[in-house]
Each structure stands twice: as C-alpha cells, then as structure tokens.
Amino acid sequence: KNQVEQSPQSLIILEGKNCTLQCNYTVSPFSNLRWYKQDTGRGPVSLTIMTFSENTKSNGRYTATLDADTKQSSLHITASQLSDSASYICVVSADGNNRLAFGKGNQVVVIP
Amino acid sequence: DAGVIQSPRHEVTEMGQEVTLRCKPISGHDYLFWYRQTMMRGLELLIYFNNNVPIDDSGMPEDRFSAKMPNASFSTLKIQPSEPRDSAVYFCASSPPGHYGYTFGSGTRLTVV
Numbered sequence: 001k002n003q004v005e006q007s008p009q010s011l012i013i014l015e016g017k018n019c020t021l022q023c024n025y026t027v028s029p030f031s032n033l034r035w036y037k038q039d040t041g042r043g044p045v046s047l048t049i050m051t052f053s054e055n056t057k058s059n060g061r062y063t064a065t066l067d068a069d070t071k072q073s074s075l076h077i078t079a080s081q082l083s084d085s086a087s088y089i090c091v092v093s094a095d096g097n098n099r100l101a102f103g104k105g106n107q108v109v110v111i112p
Numbered sequence: 113d114a115g116v117i118q119s120p121r122h123e124v125t126e127m128g129q130e131v132t133l134r135c136k137p138i139s140g141h142d143y144l145f146w147y148r149q150t151m152m153r154g155l156e157l158l159i160y161f162n163n164n165v166p167i168d169d170s171g172m173p174e175d176r177f178s179a180k181m182p183n184a185s186f187s188t189l190k191i192q193p194s195e196p197r198d199s200a201v202y203f204c205a206s207s208p209p210g211h212y213g214y215t216f217g218s219g220t221r222l223t224v225v
Binding site for chain 1: 114145153154155156157160162167168203205211212213214216217218220221
C-alpha cells in the first residue's frame with residue numbers, strides 16, 4: 001500500500017474558483033511534507049515544505065495545511081488561473097531517511 | 113544556478129539498444145537521485161548517491177539498469193539492453209544535506225520501440 005494517498009485523482013475547475021487537494025500519509029517517523037507542482041513535460045517544482053511544528057504555509061495563491069496528528073495535509077488554490085493546470089504531488093519525508101514517499105498526484109485542469 | 117540539467121530531453125530508441133541518460137546536479141549538492149515516472153506508478157526512486165557513492169539502489173528494476181557518478185558534477189543512468197516497458201520519463205534530482213533544496217531536472221522522456 002502506498003504510504004502517501006492523494007485525492008481527488010483529478011479535478012476540473014473554472015478559472016477564478018478555489019479548490020482543495022487532499023493528502024493522507026502513513027510515513028513514520030515524520031520529518032517534513034512537501035507539495036510539488038508539475039507542469040506537463042516538466043520536472044516537479046517545490047511549492048511548500050512543512051515540518052512537524054508547522055500547521056500552515058503559503059506561497060502566493062497556494063496555501064498548504066498540515067495536521068501531523070491525523071497525518072493529513074491539504075493544498076488550497078485560491079482564485080485559480082489557467083496556469084494552475086498541472087499535477088500536484090504530495091511528498092513526505094521520514095526522519096533519518098533519505099528516501100521520499102511520493103503520492104501519485106492530483107491532476108488539476110483549470111478551464112476558462 | 114542553472115538548476116539540475118538533464119540530457120537528452122527526449123530519446124527514442126529501438127528495443128535492444130543501449131540508452132544513456134545524463135545528469136548534472138546543482139553545484140554543492142551532496143545528494144543525487146534518479147527517478148522514473150509513469151502514469152501507472154507515479155514517481156519511483158531508482159537509486160541515490162551521497163558524495164558520489166551509491167547508497168541505495170534497491171529501486172533499480174533489473175540488472176539491465178546501472179548508474180554511475182564519477183564525480184560531483186555528473187551522473188549517468190544506463191539501460192542495456194532497453195525494452196519497450198522501460199518507456200517512461202526519467203528524472204534526476206539533487207539536494208543538499210537535509211533535502212530542503214531538493215530540486216528536480218526537467219526529465220528525459222524515453223521511448224523504446
């Protein structure tokens with residue numbers, strides 16, 4: 001079973017609307033959680049990184065939350081733009097481990 | 113910094129041929145990772161190096177796959193012989209200790225026909 005599960009698998013939203021992506025993980029012991037944005041044909045680019053003590057972190061119109069007790073994270077996109085169309089990947093790092101656990105991504109399509 | 117540089121961006125080869133993918137990590141990054149990405153399986157770690165030494169190659173699918181890092185600024189991933197099921201996007205990533213600057217390259221899209 002994958003240690004990082006993301007939902008929904010895919011999402012279509014109207015330009016200007018908000019959306020929230022979910023990430024549940026079982027990785028332990030927890031070190032940090034990252035959200036990456038991957039545009040088609042490109043490598044993943046880091047949006048946010050949060051450690052155990054951080055509940056929320058923003059990067060422009062992207063806001064990530066973390067509940068380390070329930071092992072859940074969300075990524076909220078505010079006032080979506082066409083350029084937000086991408087795959088958003090949740091990545092969790094275990095303490096003392098150089099391997100990262102990857103979710104399969106949330107595919108977001110923003111339509112005009 | 114130009115980031116992590118991978119070449120070629122696209123590679124189309126015939127089954128049975130040898131394929132070599134190249135990666136130049138960010139200067140000063142001690143760690144280098146090779147990943148494979150497919151629609152079905154997402155991103156999978158193949159192997160990673162620390163200070164040019166292979167640390168964990170448990171993700172390398174078969175003996176047909178090999179990776180080297182002869183120096184701090186260059187790594188290769190070789191597939192010999194290639195098979196159609198190797199078709200995927202291969203990413204290289206590098207990071208400093210602690211992995212807070214973890215950076216991916218733009219990937220190499222490999223198609224084996």
